[in-house]
Every structure is written in C-alpha cells, then in structure tokens.
Amino acid sequence: MGNMILEIKDLHVSIDGIPILQGLSLCLPYGQVHAIMGPNGTGKSTLAKVLAGHPAYQIDDGEIRFKGKSLIGMQPEERSHFGLFMSFQYPMEVAGVSNEQFLRHAVNAHKKALSQPLLSIESFSQILQQKMERMQMRSEFKDRSVNVGFSGGEKKRNEILQMSLLEPDFAILDETDSGLDIDAMRIIAEGVNALRRVDRSMIIITHYQRLLDYIRPDQVHVMDKGKIVRSGGPELALLLEEKGYEWI
Amino acid sequence: MDLKQQIESALWPECRSSCIVFVDGCLNENFSDISALPSCCALQWSEEMATLSIPPSVAVPVPVQIVSVFSKLSLAVLRLQILLGQNARLDIVEVLAREGISADHIDARLDEGAHLRIADQINSSKKAHLHRFFCAALQRNARLNCFSCSKGALMLQRDWQVFLNGEGAEVDLLGLDDLSKDRQAHTRVCMHHRAPSSRSRQHFKKALQDKSRSNCEGKIRIESTAHHADAAQLCQNLLLSDEASVIVKPFLDIFAADVQAKHGATFSQPTDEELFYCQSRGISMCEAKELWRQGFCREIIDAIEIPAMRQRCL
Numbered sequence: 279m280g281n282m283i284l285e286i287k288d289l290h291v292s293i294d295g296i297p298i299l300q301g302l303s304l305c306l307p308y309g310q311v312h313a314i315m316g317p318n319g320t321g322k323s324t325l326a327k328v329l330a331g332h333p334a335y336q337i338d339d340g341e342i343r344f345k346g347k348s349l350i351g352m353q354p355e356e357r358s359h360f361g362l363f364m365s366f367q368y369p370m371e372v373a374g375v376s377n378e379q380f381l382r383h384a385v386n387a388h389k390k391a392l393s394q395p396l397l398s399i400e401s402f403s404q405i406l407q408q409k410m411e412r413m414q415m416r417s418e419f420k421d422r423s424v425n426v427g428f429s430g431g432e433k434k435r436n437e438i439l440q441m442s443l444l445e446p447d448f449a450i451l452d453e454t455d456s457g458l459d460i461d462a463m464r465i466i467a468e469g470v471n472a473l474r475r476v477d478r479s480m481i482i483i484t485h486y487q488r489l490l491d492y493i494r495p496d497q498v499h500v501m502d503k504g505k506i507v508r509s510g511g512p513e514l515a516l517l518l519e520e521k522g523y524e525w526i
Numbered sequence: 527m528d529l530k531q532q533i534e535s536a537l538w539p540e541c542r543s544s545c546i547v548f549v550d551g552c553l554n555e556n557f558s559d560i561s562a563l564p565s566c567c568a569l570q571w572s573e574e575m576a577t578l579s580i581p582p583s584v585a586v587p588v589p590v591q592i593v594s595v596f597s598k599l600s601l602a603v604l605r606l607q608i609l610l611g612q613n614a615r616l617d618i619v620e621v622l623a624r625e626g627i628s629a630d631h632i633d634a635r636l637d638e639g640a641h642l643r644i645a646d647q648i649n650s651s652k653k654a655h656l657h658r659f660f661c662a663a664l665q666r667n668a669r670l671n672c673f674s675c676s677k678g679a680l681m682l683q684r685d686w687q688v689f690l691n692g693e694g695a696e697v698d699l700l701g702l703d704d705l706s707k708d709r710q711a712h713t714r715v716c717m718h719h720r721a722p723s724s725r726s727r728q729h730f731k732k733a734l735q736d737k738s739r740s741n742c743e744g745k746i747r748i749e750s751t752a753h754h755a756d757a758a759q760l761c762q763n764l765l766l767s768d769e770a771s772v773i774v775k776p777f778l779d780i781f782a783a784d785v786q787a788k789h790g791a792t793f794s795q796p797t798d799e800e801l802f803y804c805q806s807r808g809i810s811m812c813e814a815k816e817l818w819r820q821g822f823c824r825e826i827i828d829a830i831e832i833p834a835m836r837q838r839c840l
Binding site for chain 1: 798799800803807810811817820821823825
C-alpha cells in the first residue's frame with residue numbers, strides 16, 4: 279500500500295462522449311493536504327465527482343487507487359463507507375427531511391457497513407449537538423430540512439459538519455470557499471483545520487489563494503485541459519495570485 | 527378477533543368516550559359512546575343513517591372517532607350525517623382498515639361560523655375496494671378542514687363535493703397517497719363557490735412506487751354570485767418507479783368577475799444529482815429514494831390540524 283492514500287494514474291474521463299480529464303496523475307500521501315487550482319473548465323470539479331463515484335462520468339482509461347484498493351466500479355455509498363468524502367460546491371436540498379434525520383441516517387449507514395452498533399436517536403442527538411457547537415451552527419439547524427433556505431455559507435458549513443460526523447480518511451472539498459464572505463470562510467477553515475490529522479488527507483479545490491492562507495496546503499497543483507500541468511509548494515499559489523494562470 | 531376485540535384494538539385511548547361505532551354499516555349503539563361530549567349533543571340512527579348533531583355554540587372538547595368493523599366480509603354501506611349548529615366546533619377522526627367492498631357516505635352541514643375538522647387514515651388491505659363519498663355544505667363564515675391519507679387499496683375512490691353557500695366560507699382540503707406495489711387511490715373533487723368572498727384550498731400529494739396508479743380530478747366551480755371568491759388547487763406527484771402512473775385533470779368553471787382561481791400540478795422524480803448527494807454520504811440508492819419519499823410526504827403531515835392524527839401519521 280505504501281505511504282500514499284490516493285494514487286491516480288493517467289486518468290481519462292469523459293461525459294456524454296466529451297473528454298474532460300485527459301491523462302491526470304496525482305499521488306497524495308497520508309496526512310497531507312493538497313490544493314488544486316486552475317482556470318474554469320479544466321476539470322477540477324470533474325475530478326472531485328469522479329473520485330466520489332458520480333454515475334454521469336465515464337472512466338475511459340487509467341487507475342484510481344484509494345488505500346490500496348481500486349475505486350473503479352465501486353458505488354458512491356461504498357466509497358463513502360470506505361472513507362472517502364466529498365464536499366459539494368453546490369450542496370443539494372432535501373426537502374421535508376430534517377438535517378438531524380439525514381445525518382443520523384448517513385452515520386448509521388456507515389456503522390452498518392462497518393458492522394458497528396447503530397446510534398440511537400438520543401445518543402446521536404448529543405453527538406450532533408457537540409459537533410454543531412464546534413462549527414458555530416445554531417441548534418435550530420438540526421430541525422430544518424437539509425439545506426432548504428440555508429444561505430451559501432450555511433450550506434458550506436453544513437458540508438463540513440457532515441464531514442466531521444462521517445470522519446473520512448480522505449476528503450475532497452470542491453470550492454468550499456465559493457460565495458463565502460471573509461468571516462464565513464474563516465469559520466469553515468477553522469472547521470476543516472480541526473479535522474486535520476496525521477492519517478487524514480484532503481484535496482482542496484479552489485480558485486483563490488485566500489482560503490489557503492487559512493488552510494495551509496503541503497502541495498499545490500495546477501490543472502489545465504484536464505491534467506495537472508504544474509506542482510509545487512504553497513508558494514505556487516502566491517505566484518499564481520500575482521501572475522495569473524497565463525504564466526503557467 | 528371477535529367484534530369487541532376489533533373495536534377495542536381500533537379505538538384510540540383518548541376517544542373511548544367519544545366514538546361512533548358501525549358494525550356492517552349500521553350504527554351500533556351498544557358499542558358507541560359519546561359520554562365525553564356535552565349532553566346536548568345527540569347521536570341518532572334513522573333510515574339507515576347515523577346523525578350526529580352538535581348544537582349552536584358548542585365546542586366538543588375531544589375528537590370523535592368513527593370506528594367501522596365488519597362481522598363478515600360483505601358489501602357494506604356506511605352513512606353518517608354531521609350537523610353543526612351556529613359557531614359549533616367538532617373534530618372527527620377515522621382510521622380505516624378495510625377488507626372486501628365498502629362504501630362510506632359522510633354528509634356535513636355547517637351552520638354560520640361552525641368549524642369542522644375531519645381527518646382519516648386509510649390502511650386497507652390490498653384486496654379492498656373502497657368508495658368514500660364526502661359532501662359538505664357551508665354557511666356564512668363556516669370553516670371546513672379535511673385531511674385524508676392512504677396507502678391505497680386494490681381500488682380506492684374518494685369523492686368530495688363541497689358547497690360554499692355562505693359569504694366568507696372556507697375550505698382546506700389536504701390529501702396524501704403513499705402507494706406501492708399495484709395499489710390504487712383516486713380522487714375527485716368539486717368545489718362549488720356560490721357566495722362572495724368564499725375561499726378554498728386543495729393540496730394533494732401522491733408518492734407512487736412500483737406499479738401503483740392514481741388519478742386526480744379537481745373541479746373548481748365559481749358561480750356568478752361568488753364575487754371575490756378565492757380558489758386554489760395543487761396536486762404534487764412523486765414518481766419513484768418507471769411503471770408508476772398518475773393522471774391529473776383540473777377543471778375551472780368560472781362565472782363571476784373579480785375572482786382568483788388557480789390550479790397547478792407537478793410531477794417529479796429525485797434527480798441523479800440529488801440521489802448522488804445522498805449516496806456520497808453513504809446512503810444507498812434505495813434508502814435515498816425512501817428518504818425522498820418521506821420528505822415529500824412530510825409537508826402534508828405537518829399541516830394536519832388535529833394533533834392526535836398528525837402524531838399518528840409521523
């Protein structure tokens with residue numbers, strides 16, 4: 279298995295016959311946070327969705343290994359049980375289903391998959407309350423329908439709350455900072471940083487350097503035309519901020 | 527189970543002294559008990575119809591439960607008339623667990639300012655044929671609130687005929703059908719607005735799985751005397767399989783000026799993106815559709831005005 283939690287080799291992905299990822303390769307060690315940046319339309323969100331198992335995308339060639347196991351052919355829920363989490367750029371609304379009910383369902387689905395005892399309504403409620411306090415989310419949000427009527431910042435905070443409850447080994451955060459004001463971004467970043475551990479890895483997809491001021495990456499990759507074209511340390515993000523993507 | 531056991535198992539604890547019991551379609555005065563109602567209220571059986579009368583200004587403090595049991599599988603016709611005097615208030619609840627063929631006819635007359643809330647839950651066997659016919663006439667400022675939910679049957683047909691005869695009369699009609707396998711539930715409504723400033727709202731939700739079927743015909747008729755009437759009808763449908771089917775037919779007959787009348791229908795399935803969101807959280811496709819169904823039904827359940835029925839539907 280080595281020290282890589284995620285290994286992507288020469289990945290080619292298309293949707294409706296249109297190639298999106300064209301030979302992407304990436305290795306992510308355990309415990310590291312990598313940022314992926316790049317202009318619009320280069321395949322960053324596609325990468326996130328492919329890793330999470332979105333059915334609309336066709337893997338034409340290449341390999342994806344997560345914790346030593348191939349992800350290709352694995353259902354999205356199986357990937358989630360296996361320890362993969364994706365934070366959505368545009369989180370979905372689930373009308374009529376309370377946040378608490380949805381989250382309890384998700385957590386217990388993981389427990390069941392891992393043959394662990396399920397959490398009762400009362401014990402889950404206590405855990406949820408603690409996690410919500412850490413994310414500075416008001417208690418009323420647990421009774422509201424999932425993401426219905428939430429502001430952009432509240433939706434993103436809800437994504438990080440889900441991540442904190444599901445405790446994945448690897449999380450990919452797709453433009454977590456889009457649409458957020460500075461204060462909201464800081465709260466989100468604090469939530470993400472609180473979840474960093476030596477055996478948990480993350481990929482942060484972002485357009486802007488500012489998030490990376492709060493969530494310091496170990497490496498930065500730049501995508502263009504469906505593949506990674508440049509990699510470097512955190513300073514790469516600063517160079518991009520100064521010179522733009524044309525410089526690459 | 528013998529009759530007494532059937533009745534005992536059907537009765538809600540809070541309705542033991544406020545129940546109207548029918549056996550094979552006939553009022554059974556031995557098992558019925560309205561001692562919790564004010565003594566001026568009356569329950570009578572005449573010409574094969576039970577009549578419950580609530581005098582003016584009487585507010586019945588407890589829900590009255592209709593219980594209908596059968597000593598044998600047969601064709602049974604139940605007839606109940608509800609008469610509410612001026613400013614009277616009454617809640618009626620019913621949980622139907624039928625087999626065989628049955629037809630229920632409920633007729634309600636609401637005098638000025640009277641308020642009737644009626645809620646039923648139909649949990650019939652997949653072999654049952656049921657026809658439920660509800661007719662109501664409302665005088666000035668009277669208010670009717672109806673809720674009906676079902677899991678369908680071999681055939682379930684509900685008909686509502688509501689006459690808003692007095693100025694300011696109001697009706698809210700909520701329906702929820704949660705169907706699976708090859709069950710059916712059909713609805714036909716006719717709202718007759720005959721007086722000025724009358725208001726009606728119809729909101730139906732149908733969640734259909736497998737090969738279930740549902741038709742929904744909703745007619746709004748606004749007579750020339752019903753100026754400033756306000757009528758709305760909405761039928762929302764969630765289709766959870768390719769073989770489920772639903773037909774919605776709205777009708778508007780408008781003969782007055784200065785009215786508001788609207789109807790709408792929606793047909794939806796959870797999108798791939800919505801299902802993927804659930805799956806990415808570890809919830810299987812099957813469980814995700816079930817969550818969606820529950821969420822879809824929740825809006826109507828939350829709107830049930832009678833707390834005891836709302837709790838039982840959750």
